[in-house]
């Protein structure tokens with residue numbers, strides 16, 4: 164719990180350069196997975212990546228990690244409605260990077276790599292930095308969790324009659340964690 168509070172304080176400080184400028188607020192208008200918006204998703208990914216970075220025994224560039232994570236889905240359209248020329252899954256990291264470079268003059272090579280490579284292994288070029296790999300993992304964890312939370316909300320507690328609360332709370336996190344770990348330990352990483 165203590166680490167979470169420490170993470171939230173650090174996140175507040177490191178995220179301000181992105182949250183106070185640019186068009187991140189626009190992401191509130193676009194749905195991502197289930198009922199969560201692209202904005203909620205970006206915040207969740209940045210917080211999850213920062214939490215892991217604080218927990219793991221490696222050095223991470225925390226500010227660039229948070230900024231890159233916040234901008235990883237900065238594509239600024241509703242992918243359920245707008246159909247880009249190339250498939251959204253493949254093209255949106257590059258759209259996000261183009262938008263980020265337009266709205267922020269100080270995007271670093273590390274932040275660029277985080278944005279461009281977060282869909283690995285769907286896009287086959289692997290992340291170059293450990294921060295990029297962490298955001299890619301956090302993205303998969305959060306996306307899976309959001310989908311399972313949406314399914315859980317749709318099914319309702321009737322599907323889990325006896326242990327409804329505990330199961331419904333823990334299941335999305337567990338499945339998301341297992342999925343992200345599977346991706347992490349497959350031969351391509």
Ligand SMILES: [Fe+2]
Nearest residue numbers: 235236255281
């Ligand atoms: Fe994405």
Ligand SMILES: [Fe+2]
Nearest residue numbers: 204235236302
């Ligand atoms: Fe994402």
